[in-house]
Amino acid sequence: MLRQAKTFIIILAIVAVVVAMGNWWREKRVKDLSIKTIENLRTAWKQEKMDSIRYAVFAEGAWREGYSRIAILFAANAKADGVHAWNHQRVLEKFHITVSLDSKSIFKNRGIRDNLCEAIRAEKYEVGSMYSDFLKTANEANIAPAIRTFTRAMDSERKQRELFQKALDAVVAVNGGHLSTVYYVCPVCGNIFDRKDVEANCSFCSTSKDKYIVYK
Numbered sequence: 001m002l003r004q005a006k007t008f009i010i011i012l013a014i015v016a017v018v019v020a021m022g023n024w025w026r027e028k029r030v031k032d033l034s035i036k037t038i039e040n041l042r043t044a045w046k047q048e049k050m051d052s053i054r055y056a057v058f059a060e061g062a063w064r065e066g067y068s069r070i071a072i073l074f075a076a077n078a079k080a081d082g083v084h085a086w087n088h089q090r091v092l093e094k095f096h097i098t099v100s101l102d103s104k105s106i107f108k109n110r111g112i113r114d115n116l117c118e119a120i121r122a123e124k125y126e127v128g129s130m131y132s133d134f135l136k137t138a139n140e141a142n143i144a145p146a147i148r149t150f151t152r153a154m155d156s157e158r159k160q161r162e163l164f165q166k167a168l169d170a171v172v173a174v175n176g177g178h179l180s181t182v183y184y185v186c187p188v189c190g191n192i193f194d195r196k197d198v199e200a201n202c203s204f205c206s207t208s209k210d211k212y213i214v215y216k
Helices: 002-065 068-094 112-141 144-174
Strands: 183-185 192-194 213-215
Touching: 002 068, 002 112, 002 144, 068 112, 068 144, 068 183, 068 192, 068 213, 112 144, 144 192
Parallel strands: none
Antiparallel strands: 183 192, 183 213
């Protein structure tokens, strides 16, 4: 009986150690994922800020080349990415973290086609790689504000890529003549619409159309 009791106590001790190690490992992993998510928020903030600057420069270039409708598109996207950056920054502030750009990168106009191709590449990276990876980590860490801001930004970037591709196709075909003459940007989540697909209420955050920022 004594030997059985000792064996039982040893088994209980081993189980307790295994459970404790499992709990420690899970807590450490969540902590690591949380730290990684904060790093990802910093990266996403910087990317969106740089895109906002980039598209503002491209908008000026499009105006000079006579592509007024594409200039409006770039200006609207500059605003949308500015909203994304602001939303990421607000989440970072919940962790008492401030962000700033080390230096203002200079983006050069290389012509309307090259600028559109660069914009499409940037959006493709953000949708297909950056935000999908960031969302996976944020979901594993269960950080709801990060999940929300990453999701809204990714959904919006997907639409931005489509609009840029449409603009490039129009330039190649007929110099952009059939593009929308007005774009709307949701000030809450950065969702972007052209005249045809504008929603009465933003499907991402439910903001009403009368709150949208209009570019025309």
